Amino acid sequence: MTVAELQAALSLEVLVEGDMTREVSGGYCGDLLSWVMGRARSGDAWITVMGNVNAIAVCVLADTACLILSDASPLDDAARARAQAEEIPVLRSDKNTYTLAVELSRLLPS
């Protein structure tokens, strides 16, 4: 499933388009950046409330497929600019991390 398909299926708001053709192979939830960087896998959709520039750096370095902000969390201006420059898709939902993870899990092949 691509990021674009995921965005449509979960009705996510698109904050930064980035590379929406990227394949999503799994998911990871967490707000502690080093924790995520050490454990998230390449191609994961990362669900978090962290919308700062360092979160985008984690996406780039850990090679996640996209960033999904849960609980309608804000994306700050520096993060938006960095995500655009790095072509990282940033999506957002009013739903909380748990609910999004459950819905993502239903979409991904087990």
Add this chain to the structure above:
Amino acid sequence: MSIQLHYVVPGDDFTRAGEASGAVKTTLKQLGFRPDVIRRVAIAMYEGEINMVIHAGGGEADVEILPDCVTILLTDHGPGIPDVEQAMQEGFSTAPENVRNLGFGAGMGLPNIKKYTDTLDIETEIGVGTRMRMTVRVTEG
């Protein structure tokens, strides 16, 4: 072939932290290194950069790229690490509250560096600074 890169990592600027590791990632990509090798180098170096920003008021990064090995030397003139063994434990952190609010301070920085590198040497002296040398080898795979 050997490529030497040098970066100055500014202190207390979390918006610029990650520039050096991001640049190294781009260079390795252009040189055709495997994605898993690039990921290991990028994560280990970013953690080192963040440590220098949080704890040492910045520092310098020297990177040597060989076809079979990437070496990163991080040098700072910060306070030093009082107990390296303790700092290597997952979850141990001395990061201040304002840094934790940014999502740092999980106590995973040094453990992540160890996890993603093949060798890690830390020389540290209280009140003088810290030198951290890490290597990532390109193995068959």
